[in-house]
Amino acid sequence: METDFAILQRIAGYGENLAEMPFIGIPTFFRTDHVKDWQNVDIGLIGVATDAGLSHRPGARYGPQAVRAQSGLIRYIHPSTKVIPYERARIADLGDVPICNTLNLELLNNEITAYYQRIVEAGIVPLSVGGDHSISYPILRALGKNRPLALVHFDSHHDTAPAMKGTKFHHGAPFRNAIEDGLIDPRRSIQVAIRDPYTEFAAPYARAAGLTVIEMHEIEEVGVTAVIEKIRRVVGDTPVYLTFGRGLD
Amino acid sequence: METDFAILQRIAGYGENLAEMPFIGIPTFFRTDHVKDWQNVDIGLIGVATDAGLSHRPGARYGPQAVRAQSGLIRYIHPSTKVIPYERARIADLGDVPICNTLNLELLNNEITAYYQRIVEAGIVPLSVGGDHSISYPILRALGKNRPLALVHFDSHHDTAPAMKGTKFHHGAPFRNAIEDGLIDPRRSIQVAIRDPYTEFAAPYARAAGLTVIEMHEIEEVGVTAVIEKIRRVVGDTPVYLTFGRGLD
Amino acid sequence: METDFAILQRIAGYGENLAEMPFIGIPTFFRTDHVKDWQNVDIGLIGVATDAGLSHRPGARYGPQAVRAQSGLIRYIHPSTKVIPYERARIADLGDVPICNTLNLELLNNEITAYYQRIVEAGIVPLSVGGDHSISYPILRALGKNRPLALVHFDSHHDTAPAMKGTKFHHGAPFRNAIEDGLIDPRRSIQVAIRDPYTEFAAPYARAAGLTVIEMHEIEEVGVTAVIEKIRRVVGDTPVYLTFGRGLD
Amino acid sequence: METDFAILQRIAGYGENLAEMPFIGIPTFFRTDHVKDWQNVDIGLIGVATDAGLSHRPGARYGPQAVRAQSGLIRYIHPSTKVIPYERARIADLGDVPICNTLNLELLNNEITAYYQRIVEAGIVPLSVGGDHSISYPILRALGKNRPLALVHFDSHHDTAPAMKGTKFHHGAPFRNAIEDGLIDPRRSIQVAIRDPYTEFAAPYARAAGLTVIEMHEIEEVGVTAVIEKIRRVVGDTPVYLTFGRGLD
């Protein structure tokens, strides 16, 4: 049986703060190391601290700082599966995307895309914490540049609405923008748990584009296992962009 | 396919604020028009801002203002059924019942009844936002005046307690008062989800009067579908007074 | 001595909700009447519900709704001076500026200017509740169009910073924009209580343009009475645009 | 020099919980003993947990419980004057006035008066924690029964308004009621810090009855010392009913 001291040493090997109390130290995502050198990173945790594309209820700009503060409570091992992610990949907090043009959606989207192009070039798999959902479009401009990705999208909304409120870069349109740029492949893409009160604006485009859609009430009818199987069938072996929308209204 | 502009025009036809952002404009119930002219109204949304009949945990007097503030988030269409209520009826916010005698239960009940008599005369179907549950009795004095109504009542409490705390007009007694005045027909009435900690005071009256009662634990046993069927069977085609109690203790 | 009933009747003459309890009724600014007909209005209370120009700590978009909710506590008479504003002017809540382009600063500024041009044409004196301070520029484009106004500006910041964050329409620049457009007369203008942490960006412009500036520490030195006299001396009899900034940092 | 142990023993003599940590034990006013036997009490701390007479912003019914919870932080000695109240009087928490008729102002006022008559008979000086200000009238019916008291009243409001909202027992009228019943002597009474937005209803009565009134702006003009002297001059050696109103609007 491994001694307690040996366990602690092993955890410290995953990241020097991972065995620390959550109230001690500068907060990073899941207490991982904050690194500026991207050489030894497999999975990069990245904050995208903007809600400039949000139509109402602002505050998502504080998302990365809030997730850093709260994720200190999550320990290094999954309590049921006993999986230790840090044994499977080198994981680090890369900080936030530096954004200068915080009040100009077009320019800040360019800043996000430029940052993620560097992530792609570094061979890092990004795990992004927003921010509002509009960030998916500039991220996909970097990730889906060479070939379209499959989309697995959990949300109440389709996020395929047209330009409105004076811009096409709003939080209800990222996947329409991405489809129009050929960044995701609709036939390999699926939207799950949709109950969209903007359905008349967004659903016609989503269905015309060929996205598979599972509405919330369908999940209750067919069950979670069938939904998982359908997601696998739609996606196949295409590389996936997985994303969760907040979806409170 | 209808254009986005045509959809927006259609929504504006339902009510001029219905397509507005929730943070813009004076808040009304569901962003409907606030009307003073009752001529063209089928369903009237009405605030009854009193908690004078409440025994503890005051604050329900702020209910109408709070529901107006929050209901701005609800859009014009149901996300799953795709029903648009505004295509089925003319719906408006009529404001709050004007109450002068806010500290005198008997007099303020008279003010409520007088207001709802005008609603009945105008042929408007009222949807009332309280306020504490004591308001159901003065409302029923207007709605059930010509013939008794069926009651469908979701709550933890029977609300058929006797006079106590110095008055019979308290929030635990409206349906006892209504039965004694012949305003609701107990044989056509049903109380659902009851788990009443004042059961010794209220249950004997409810059952003696002939109300059908489904306790909370029975719902878990028979299932929601059976409960819905039972409600339909009890009510039949009698016009219904449908009401929800808060029921936290 | 006037009877209580006569007082109540007089108050109701000022506005039908002014004698109502604060928790009853749809909230308007100070419980004044919400009017759509601008014919009989001297002073118009107007919400400008946007924080699109704000650099951080969003939420000012909820300002008008929040002020409406809280101002219901303010009664019709000043408790010390006994002044009744409603005897001196016809005052009404005009609602909020309708804004469609909520995510596009340039377009929403145009919407604000267009609305205030109609206010000017109607001969109404506006009292605006923001919203972030960027709204002063589009408002001044309407109010100062025919001749420059004097500015009396209480704030911690100069709000004369250059374009930054991708736009010149941000909340730190309205008075620089207004000066450059000749909408306010710097020699007749004064900024009071300044303690600006962006001083290196904003103060050089303010002083070069000829604005009188009273810093916070100067108020403590010379006293409030001297400050009031200085404001009067600078402004003279030029019509004034009076504005308060929030200024927490 | 007294030892630390001797100090602790002395404090425990004042009341067994007075040296306890504030988070340990059932909360009483200032951590004094809760007594049911009134024999050995000079000053009785009493909760009057009702806001039935309040016109808006309910919650004062929780006043006694809230003051008990927070007053545990107050220690046994005044940090500047070094006065130890418990060396000057026997002080205890008597609990709350038992009120059955919580929804009937007239009956609950009778319950309060009956309780305070027993307090008077027991020779106890009461220190009451409300509750809304309407409780002063039923308390004065007991305390001022044998001869009128002087009133020293700190508040924004006169609390001499007429009957309104369906009752004369509301929180804006207790001292009008008390004057009419001869329970306080207006020529020996003073109201301090008044800035009453209901001034047109209440001030005429207060001044006609002969109450001395110091408005808020007068305090700033004459200074606190002059106000204290005036209070002493008005009151003379008449026994005083001292009371503080909340006065936020």
Next chain:
Amino acid sequence: METDFAILQRIAGYGENLAEMPFIGIPTFFRTDHVKDWQNVDIGLIGVATDAGLSHRPGARYGPQAVRAQSGLIRYIHPSTKVIPYERARIADLGDVPICNTLNLELLNNEITAYYQRIVEAGIVPLSVGGDHSISYPILRALGKNRPLALVHFDSHHDTAPAMKGTKFHHGAPFRNAIEDGLIDPRRSIQVAIRDPYTEFAAPYARAAGLTVIEMHEIEEVGVTAVIEKIRRVVGDTPVYLTFGRGLD
């Protein structure tokens, strides 16, 4: 049928505050009587107001005061089963364990044990409100002194971790300490709903000691009824120490 008055009299017999409104009176657990004389008590409700053994997120020291404040909302009868606990046992609030050494885990544990030894001697069944889970060990030193008890433990954590953070008396170790002292019998003990992120530290000891463990995911697989049966089978007729951990991380 029992009259309402007879019901009220019966309730008052259970405890003089049990029929009172929750906002009136000094708060005790469930509004039971606070007694200092332990002669006539079958079940003693006891606060153990410490979180000195807690590793992070302090505040459990306020647990007893918070439960007293909130439990006033719970009425004397179970709304579904109609059981009245006060007819089955004499139940009282005994106050909090007096703790002097609030900053010294070893000494305060001794204070807790000494208190519970008096509870055992008085023949009282204790129902304890913490406080952090470290209190179970000093309580068990009193309750399990004469023979080991069965443990039924609902929690996310095993609470069988080794000494860490400078002490063995922390909130993650009480049952390891108890097993080592022979206070509970592991073969008669069961831990339910475990999903322990410190599993590598605690699980090996729990399983080696012979505790039966049901992890959270197992409950979903076998169902609640099977879990209840397993608990009964493990415990048999051994006297039980039943405890609930908070378990948020």
Next chain:
Amino acid sequence: METDFAILQRIAGYGENLAEMPFIGIPTFFRTDHVKDWQNVDIGLIGVATDAGLSHRPGARYGPQAVRAQSGLIRYIHPSTKVIPYERARIADLGDVPICNTLNLELLNNEITAYYQRIVEAGIVPLSVGGDHSISYPILRALGKNRPLALVHFDSHHDTAPAMKGTKFHHGAPFRNAIEDGLIDPRRSIQVAIRDPYTEFAAPYARAAGLTVIEMHEIEEVGVTAVIEKIRRVVGDTPVYLTFGRGLD
């Protein structure tokens, strides 16, 4: 006149995050750089995240994280004096003192002292953010080791109480401990704004030891300028340990 771009470049020279929006990036004290290499640091900002010595109202352990989150709002220049601290010293966030023995006051004090000894050896001037006031003693064991320091202490409490609650390392005793160890020189030390409700325990020691004490009421009598002069006179040119206590009760 310096251009805006030149100003931004200059700020970035002070620290790469100092010109960033407060919601972007991992929060550090005042947005300074977080450094692990202590070579180029004059002033080190250090978190001491413990409240193990606190007698009640825990939470100070979150102090460093909270100050980091809020201090992002503070800009690089003082708005009134125009002083830029970063032009006078190299300032960096050193992170938090690593504490393993979070539940053992004696051992965690040793961890703090060891850390500050390394700070002293590195020639860094520490600015510490607690944590409860007990941390001053282990810090002073490092800072005052070679010769006693002057103490300038703003607080309501003397913090010279004896051992209590099972330890001498509590938050009310750090300066008694420091005086007994010869770490501060009482004749060169001053306590300001004292209004100490534990005065009978702490004041006799403070005065016997020769500390100068200015009570709160004395400040109002002599004025702030006289207090500042007295502080300077007492301290002279002895190196100072400056500290602020929270002091709410």
